[in-house]
Amino acid sequence: EAGVVQSPRYKIIEKKQPVAFWCNPISGHNTLYWYRQNLGQGPELLIRYENEEAVDDSQLPKDRFSAERLKGVDSTLKIQPAELGDSAVYLCASSLQGTSYNEQFFGPGTRLTVL
């Protein structure tokens, strides 16, 4: 069974440019998460989807970040415009809501460098 797929794996852009990350969750998983991991820190939740609905986006900087999950499967996270402080690893995870422990499975991440 394929795991969580993310692309691209690496992205280098100049500040003020837009950037987008894509995530394909594990087949059948109805819950999808986007996390940001700064260097030397643990991941922090940006947004959580249950099917197509964003049920927790309280940590998403809405002035420049946006996300969508069309048809409740793939998801895209966008930053526009990017700032130097956005350099981080962006991780996507998925889980099957309703299981006994709701375990999250993580993708390899996208490492973003903003110059």
Added chain:
Amino acid sequence: KQEVTQIPAALSVPEGENLVLNCSFTDSAIYNLQWFRQDPGKGLTSLLLIQSSQREQTSGRLNASLDKSSGRSTLYIAASQPGDSATYLCASYAGGTSYGKLTFGQGTILTVHP
């Protein structure tokens, strides 16, 4: 707001040693607790997940314990090997209205030298 702290921040040991990584959390009303491993430039690999009704889980040389009343979890690694070198993260799963929300510690960087 849940806060998760890991001690030590970094650990360097010779091969063969048994070691303990510590994780503490401020809100004991967690649902589950999970330990992850992260290699440089990679994503997170799940090691052990302890459900709220359990006190420990074991996998090979790894044993994780959970004491919700004291807000602590430990990851025990027996007979450490150079291949165990990585960053180890613990994360608590929230219950209630924030069901499923993961809060991570900052990680322990482990180096096992031959």
